Amino acid sequence: MEDETFDTDLIHAIFKHIWTKRYLERERNGGNDALDSEQVGAGTSKKNRPTSANAHALKLSCELLRVFIAEAVGRAATIAEAEGVSKIEATHLERILPQLLLDF
């Protein structure tokens, strides 16, 4: 059975949402300066080209997120098992979080 994972369209939508947000923020803060510094030497046709990600990059991002969640649950489960309980609680997650965030 194949592992459950994220929908690439969903991840793409999240990425696009963040890109748009950042673009608007930069535009608001620095006027055209931010845009110009970003497009140094670029041709005029590329001036307003939106950021994009190809299918492989999206698939990889989905996999990275799946592994992140799987690791979080897996490591918390190991702690819970060591304590002899069968339910993962907040304390178990708390104990694995520092190393998890360092690893990703």
Place this chain on the structure above:
Amino acid sequence: MEGDGNEIDAERYEEDESVTDILRDRFRLSTISIAETQAKKHGMQISEPIIACISELAFKYTAHRNEHVASTLRSFYDDLKAKEPQSERKRKKASKNKDKATTSAVQFPDL
């Protein structure tokens, strides 16, 4: 004029928030199924707040990671673009010199 700008900003902010909420909810649904499958594999149960917590963390991680990768790629792109016209000019100059006089020193573009 300024009032109009603020209104547009407020509208845009609200719209933005609602889109974020929808995306976050869809993301959470996927996280729930992944986390439950994983917990089952380990023969464990997982409480609902923990899944919500992991989901929120992963969602923020997506935004943070994405921003970081995007800024790295952008600066890499800027570097390449800044170098490109210069090397092209040098290449043209070098070929011109070659045509003019074969006895003079040949200029190689810096790598």
